[in-house]
Amino acid sequence: MGVPCLSTTFSPNDPQAIPSYRYLLGHYGELTLRGKNRHRFESRLVELLSARLRPFGDHEVRRLPGRFFIEFAVEQPWNRLSETAKKVFGLSNAYGVWRVAPSLDAVHALLPSVLQGRTFGSFAVRCRRGEKQFPYSSQQVGEIIGRAVQERTGARVDLEHPEFTLWIEVMSRHLFVGADRVEGPRGLPLGMSGTVAVFLSGGIDSPVAAWRMMRRGCETVAFHFHSAPFTTAASQEKVLDLAQRLAAWHGPLRIGLIPFAPLQQQVVLHAPAELRIILYRRLMLRIAAELAREVGATALVTGDALGQVASQTLSNLSTIEAASPLPVLRPLVGMDKEEITATARQIGTYETSIEPHQDCCNFLEPRHPATSSRLATVERAEAALDLTALVRQGVAAVEWRVVEA
Numbered sequence: 127m128g129v130p131c132l133s134t135t136f137s138p139n140d141p142q143a144i145p146s147y148r149y150l151l152g153h154y155g156e157l158t159l160r161g162k163n164r165h166r167f168e169s170r171l172v173e174l175l176s177a178r179l180r181p182f183g184d185h186e187v188r189r190l191p192g193r194f195f196i197e198f199a200v201e202q203p204w205n206r207l208s209e210t211a212k213k214v215f216g217l218s219n220a221y222g223v224w225r226v227a228p229s230l231d232a233v234h235a236l237l238p239s240v241l242q243g244r245t246f247g248s249f250a251v252r253c254r255r256g257e258k259q260f261p262y263s264s265q266q267v268g269e270i271i272g273r274a275v276q277e278r279t280g281a282r283v284d285l286e287h288p289e290f291t292l293w294i295e296v297m298s299r300h301l302f303v304g305a306d307r308v309e310g311p312r313g314l315p316l317g318m319s320g321t322v323a324v325f326l327s328g329g330i331d332s333p334v335a336a337w338r339m340m341r342r343g344c345e346t347v348a349f350h351f352h353s354a355p356f357t358t359a360a361s362q363e364k365v366l367d368l369a370q371r372l373a374a375w376h377g378p379l380r381i382g383l384i385p386f387a388p389l390q391q392q393v394v395l396h397a398p399a400e401l402r403i404i405l406y407r408r409l410m411l412r413i414a415a416e417l418a419r420e421v422g423a424t425a426l427v428t429g430d431a432l433g434q435v436a437s438q439t440l441s442n443l444s445t446i447e448a449a450s451p452l453p454v455l456r457p458l459v460g461m462d463k464e465e466i467t468a469t470a471r472q473i474g475t476y477e478t479s480i481e482p483h484q485d486c487c488n489f490l491e492p493r494h495p496a497t498s499s500r501l502a503t504v505e506r507a508e509a510a511l512d513l514t515a516l517v518r519q520g521v522a523a524v525e526w527r528v529v530e531a
């Protein structure tokens with residue numbers, strides 16, 4: 127058993143000091159998975175986390191029952207570790223930990239280092255035992271170590287709302303002591319659920335829709351339709367900025383930029399004004415479906431929420447969707463704007479989304495778009511267009527980019 131690794135950068139007199147850790151202990155989310163799926167989930171999560179931790183240098187990942195453990199060659203600052211861990215889908219939580227022998231004496235010996243530089247008025251000790259042979263129950267560990275913490279600090283025990291929590295996990299060969307914890311996003315590791323293609327506009331909703339699909343384990347590609355030169359370069363930049371923010375969660379994100387103005391002009395020339403938005407959307411779905419197949423995506427995703435705008439009534443959603451050769455998923459369909467906005471803030475896309483922008487659908491937008499539509503009417507209007515040629519034109523004009531965080 128090695129000597130516990132103590133923080134060297136955590137100085138009690140420096141309020142800016144950041145704790146650093148040699149070890150990270152993580153727990154998986156999605157506890158309902160069983161058997162082969164569970165195994166796949168755990169392997170994939172560990173593989174993805176390890177890839178994200180590459181910039182931290184050499185490290186070794188070991189899987190333990192229900193959790194995993196990472197040992198770094200050198201100590202790592204907690205702020206960087208936690209920033210990385212909190213963006214790995216499938217992760218339930220992670221702790222920066224010390225590793226000692228599985229005995230309470232070892233925990234006692236470690237306490238001065240763990241508590242160094244921390245001031246708190248109340249605390250809790252929470253123990254989990256992955257090893258049932260350990261001679262003390264979780265509650266006993268909490269009481270014994272709690273008493274020792276109280277003696278050293280004078281703080282009171284508060285199991286409900288502690289200012290500081292000491293985490294102890296007892297495994298067969300090691301005991302882990304953690305003082306810093308980060309919540310993961312949960313969900314499923316990327317790639318567990320296949321690939322989807324997300325319609326990314328510059329608004330608040332679609333980045334949230336993308337993130338929600340990522341969190342359900344979908345590798346993601348994005349499509350953005352723009353009306354350059356009638357819309358500004360800034361509106362495309364904004365979407366690329368959003369893609370970059372999503373890439374912080376996803377890793378490098380492929381985005382296809384599709385010039386849509388020439389196609390919109392055809393719609394404007396040949397179809398009734400009130401159906402324009404519906405026809406634009408149906409064209410977008412057809413083009414995106416073709417491109418999605420090229421990159422292995424098997425479903426399309428939009429940020430539609432029922433009733434939010436004219437194109438998102440139940441009848442319009444179904445008329446629009448009828449044109450799609452691939453399933454159309456709408457992860458926000460039952461959410462209201464406050465809920466969506468709260469998620470946008472949490473995932474870091476909100477500030478960009480609220481910057482003013484022009485969307486291609488505002489270009490040549492009719493004054494009174496239809497709020498209810500019948501498929502037969504829409505198909506009749508479409509008969510005036512050469513759909514095959516328009517789709518081919520859109521597909522051929524795509525410009526692919528890969529955006530990194």
Ligand code: ATP
Nearest residue numbers: 325326327329330331332349350351428429430486
């Ligand atoms: P968002 O906030 O995501 O823009 P919204 O409430 O403004 O949504 P709409 O503009 O009607 O609603 O768009 C509905 C959905 O259609 C968007 O969430 C997005 O998925 C897709 N979409 C709209 N415009 C575009 C575009 N120019 N390129 C790609 N997808 C788009």
Ligand code: MG
Nearest residue numbers: 327328329485
């Ligand atoms: Mg929009």
